[in-house]
Amino acid sequence: MSNVNWIGFWTLTGREVGRFFAVWRQTIIPGLISSTLYILIFGFTLQQRISEINGVSYTLFIIPGLIMMNALTNATSNTASSMLQMKLLQQIPDLLVAPLSSAEISLAYIIGGTIRGFVNGILIMILGVFLIDMPVLHPFLTIGFILMVSWAFSAMGLMIGQLADSWDMLAMMQNFILTPLSFLGGIFYSISMLPEWAQMISHFNPIYYMINGMRFSILGIADSDPWLSFGMGLFLTFLFTFLAMAFMQSGKKIKV
Amino acid sequence: MSNLAIQINDLTKSYGKVEALKGVSLSIPEGCFYGLLGPNGAGKTTTINILTGLVLREGGTTSVFGRDTIHDYRFTRSKIGIAAQELSVDWFFSIEKLLYFHAGYYGMTKKVAKPRVDYLLDLLGLSEKKESRLRQLSGGMKRRFQLAKALVHDPDIIILDEPTAGVDVGLRHELWDLLRNLHKQGKTILLTTHYIEEAELLCKEVAIIDQGIVIAQDSPKALIQQLGKAGISINLSGSPDHLQDQLSKFTFTQKDNRLHFTVKDPDKAMPEIISTLVKNGCHIHSIETEKSSLEDVFLSLTGKGINE
Numbered sequence: 001m002s003n004v005n006w007i008g009f010w011t012l013t014g015r016e017v018g019r020f021f022a023v024w025r026q027t028i029i030p031g032l033i034s035s036t037l038y039i040l041i042f043g044f045t046l047q048q049r050i051s052e053i054n055g056v057s058y059t060l061f062i063i064p065g066l067i068m069m070n071a072l073t074n075a076t077s078n079t080a081s082s083m084l085q086m087k088l089l090q091q092i093p094d095l096l097v098a099p100l101s102s103a104e105i106s107l108a109y110i111i112g113g114t115i116r117g118f119v120n121g122i123l124i125m126i127l128g129v130f131l132i133d134m135p136v137l138h139p140f141l142t143i144g145f146i147l148m149v150s151w152a153f154s155a156m157g158l159m160i161g162q163l164a165d166s167w168d169m170l171a172m173m174q175n176f177i178l179t180p181l182s183f184l185g186g187i188f189y190s191i192s193m194l195p196e197w198a199q200m201i202s203h204f205n206p207i208y209y210m211i212n213g214m215r216f217s218i219l220g221i222a223d224s225d226p227w228l229s230f231g232m233g234l235f236l237t238f239l240f241t242f243l244a245m246a247f248m249q250s251g252k253k254i255k256v
Numbered sequence: 257m258s259n260l261a262i263q264i265n266d267l268t269k270s271y272g273k274v275e276a277l278k279g280v281s282l283s284i285p286e287g288c289f290y291g292l293l294g295p296n297g298a299g300k301t302t303t304i305n306i307l308t309g310l311v312l313r314e315g316g317t318t319s320v321f322g323r324d325t326i327h328d329y330r331f332t333r334s335k336i337g338i339a340a341q342e343l344s345v346d347w348f349f350s351i352e353k354l355l356y357f358h359a360g361y362y363g364m365t366k367k368v369a370k371p372r373v374d375y376l377l378d379l380l381g382l383s384e385k386k387e388s389r390l391r392q393l394s395g396g397m398k399r400r401f402q403l404a405k406a407l408v409h410d411p412d413i414i415i416l417d418e419p420t421a422g423v424d425v426g427l428r429h430e431l432w433d434l435l436r437n438l439h440k441q442g443k444t445i446l447l448t449t450h451y452i453e454e455a456e457l458l459c460k461e462v463a464i465i466d467q468g469i470v471i472a473q474d475s476p477k478a479l480i481q482q483l484g485k486a487g488i489s490i491n492l493s494g495s496p497d498h499l500q501d502q503l504s505k506f507t508f509t510q511k512d513n514r515l516h517f518t519v520k521d522p523d524k525a526m527p528e529i530i531s532t533l534v535k536n537g538c539h540i541h542s543i544e545t546e547k548s549s550l551e552d553v554f555l556s557l558t559g560k561g562i563n564e
Contacts, residue, residue, distance in 0.1 A: 005330065011360025015349075022348045090344040094405070097308040097338055098361035099330040256271065256311050 009104040012095070016112025020078055027078070031070040031120045032127065038066055039131060042188060053190050054221040063128040064215040065187030067121045068149060072210065073178055075117025075150040076157035079109050080170050083161030092254050102248040106158060110244065113154025114147065121146040125218070134218065142217040148233045149210050155240035159247050162254060181207045191223045206236060259321065261286040261413050261444035262307065267316035269302055269468075276302045278468040279316070284446060284461075286321075286412075289439045291459035291476075292448045293554060299468040300448040301341065304415055308338050320413065334362055337411035339402045341418040341448075345390055351401050352377065352386035355408050362409035369408065376404040379434070396427045403431070413444045420454060432458060456550040466558045476550050483553045486522040487546040488529065490515045493539040502532050513541075522547060 020027040043059030050058045086092045095105055125142065128134035136142055164170050185207035191199045202208050203224075213229030216222035222229065248254075262284040269277040277299045284290045292300045305311035307318050307325055318325045320332035346354055352373065359369035377383045380400040385393060393401065399419070406414060416435070420428045435458060439445055449455055455462050456476045463473040472479055492513045499510075506529065508517040519525040522545050533540060 005361075005363055007363045007365055008361045011357055014360075015357050019348050085347075089346065090340075090342045091346060093310050093340055093342075094344065094358060095361065096310050097333060097336070098358075099333040099363065100361055101330075251312060255309075 005100055005104055008098060008100045009108050012100065012105065012108035013111045016078070016082060016109055017115050019082060019112070020116045027074065027116060028120060028123070031074060032123055035066045035070060035124045035127060036131075038062065039127070043132075053193075056219055056221060059132055060128075060134055060219065061190075061215075062188055063124065063132075063134055064218045065182075065185070065211045067124045067128075067146065067218075068185075068207070068211045068214045069182040069187055070124050071117040071121030071146050071150045072153040072207070073174065073182065074120040075113045075152075075154040076160070076178060077170070077174065078116040079113035079154050079157035080161035080164065080173070081157075082112070083109065083158055084164050084167065084170060087161075087254060096251075096255065102251075103245055106155075106241075106245045106248040109158045110151060110154045110241065113157055114150040117150025117154060118147055121150065128218075136218050137220045138217045142214070145213055145217050145230070145233060148237055149214075152233065152237040152240050155237070155244040158244040159240065162244075162247050162252065165253075181205050182211075184208075185211045186223060187211060206232060209233070259286045260284065260319075261288070261321060262290075262446065263317075263319045263322075264303065264307070265317045267303065267306060267318060268314050269299075269306065269311065270314060276468055277306075277316075280465065280468065280470055281316075282463055282470065282473070284444060286444055287439075287442050289435075289445045289458055289460045290447065291455035291462035292446065292465060293452060293455055293462055293550075294448075294465035295558060298465045300465055301417055303465070304338070304417055304446070304448065307332075308336055308415065309333060334409065335411055336413045336415060337406035337409060338415040339406040339417065339419055341421065343395075343398045343402060347389065347391065349389070350387045351382060351390060351393070351404075354390070354401075355404060358405050359408045364409060372408060372410060376407055380404050396423050399423050399427070399431075403434070407438075411443075413446065414438060415446045417448050418450060419447065420449065420451060428454075452549070452551045452554060462550070464554060464557055471557050472553070479553050480547075480550060481521050483556060484520070484549070485552070486519055488517040488519060488522055488526060489544040489546075490517070490529070490533065491541040491543075492533070493541045499533075499536060499538075502536055503529070 039059060039062070043062055047058040052058070053061045086095070125136065129136065160170065160173055184202065185205050186202065191202045191208070194202065209224055209229040209232040212222040212224040213226060213233055216226040216229065260283050262282065264280055264282040267277050267280040280299060280303055292303065294300050302311055306313045307320070309325065309329055313326070320335050323331050325332045349357070355373045355376065356366055356369055359373065377386050380403060382397065382400055382404065385397060390398060390401065403419065406416070420431055423431070432454070435445060447455065447459065459476060461473070461475050462479065463470050465471070472483070474482070492515070494513060506517050506519065506525065508515050517525065517529060526545070530540065
């Protein structure tokens with residue numbers, strides 16, 4: 001066997017992708033439905049009462065944030081739930097006894113989560129293009145940024161899934177951390193609309209940079225410096241990938 | 257001397273303050289059918305799990321075909337197929353697909369794995385259920401699937417942790433036949449079991465492990481001969497007299513016309529006893545033997561039954 005078990009690695013990646021496609025009603029459709037509802041309810045109704053933000057209509061303004069929220073929550077929950085499920089259902093030993101390195105296992109999981117995040121993000125983008133004729137100013141940047149953020153949060157999810165002991169912990173992470181940070185990251189507003197203290201706090205929210213990076217890629221407008229957004233995305237990608245691989249290597253909570 | 261398939265030297269492992277392994281050493285020759293016996297919590301599963309990489313070893317060495325299980329893990333893991341005690345569950349994929357995944361983890365492409373997957377599904381009577389999910393299978397079928405998974409990459413060493421636990425008698429015999437066939441094909445088999453008769457029946461060598469230490473290691477027959485005791489009861493026609501001297505080399509009790517001998521090896525002792533009795537004019541009415549079993553050996557070594 002060579003230095004890399006490529007077949008093993010791609011098999012696990014395929015399994016991870018196949019897993020969420022097998023339950024597409026749970027993993028793909030809900031994001032599409034909730035985003036459509038956000039666009040219809042928040043966008044179309046509030047658009048008549050809210051003037052343009054930074055020169056774009058309110059409906060258009062919220063779509064990049066919805067893309068980001070959808071991509072990163074799906075990427076996180078794919079790896080987190082898959083890893084926890086494998087632990088609870090006694091499947092993880094199948095991987096640990098196989099000639100797969102911890103790096104191969106981590107990266108296969110991360111790619112699986114990235115693909116789910118990416119698919120979910122891109123579908124919202126397509127929804128925006130078809131539903132309200134959304135222009136995509138920098139298409140390659142948009143695709144690249146969705147991929148990068150999906151990767152970062154997929155790696156974070158893997159780490160959380162490995163450390164979690166129950167579904168409760170995952171739900172807590174989703175409901176108490178990820179969703180509030182996404183909403184407070186400026187999906188539905190520009191932070192310039194907030195009081196100064198709230199604006200300052202927003203700068204400590206990493207998701208704020210992700211949402212504004214996406215908004216810049218699609219609409220060419222952003223509250224934060226686009227370079228700072230992309231830099232933050234890159235930093236989180238490296239940080240979470242490094243941590244996820246280090247945890248896998250340590251065997252914490254999966255080996256005794 | 258044959259090559260060693262598995263070598264474990266002075267293996268130690270603690271879980272918090274509990275010392276699970278206190279220096280376990282085992283040498284398992286290539287092609288051997290080897291049994292690891294011990295009561296619950298003796299350290300059998302920990303030993304196996306360290307070999308396969310599920311548990312981190314603390315002290316000692318573990319090697320497979322002479323190569324370290326940590327530094328050369330790709331080689332050593334590819335040589336081992338393990339059927340764990342715990343049955344896994346999967347909600348998403350058919351059992352056939354799961355076997356392909358498992359083969360893939362071991363570096364087999366779908367094309368290479370196909371004949372092997374088809375063969376194993378057929379061999380283990382799972383062909384008709386190949387589209388089923390694991391949760392739809394009966395306990396016995398799940399156990400068969402577990403074995404198919406262990407064999408899918410055609411490993412040289414097969415490790416089975418309680419393979420017949422909770423299966424009915426029919427399936428147990430089927431699994432025994434299968435294991436015998438695998439052994440005939442030259443596979444090295446390491447088995448842990450709670451059924452001592454299973455080890456006595458199948459294994460060429462056994463190790464008895466208790467409280468993290470190997471307390472005996474040999475063939476079941478040798479262990480029984482060394483550590484077991486058998487009984488021979490002989491009923492004579494009429495009451496025998498003056499036999500104490502003639503039979504002084506044996507340990508026996510006499511009650512009326514019934515003599516009860518306690519011997520290590522009844523096959524060796526019986527002809528001598530019979531010939532002494534006949535020479536002394538005794539008429540033998542009936543003979544009963546009570547052979548010692550591995551279970552007796554286990555009991556005398558550990559002071560408890562295997563299920564205690």
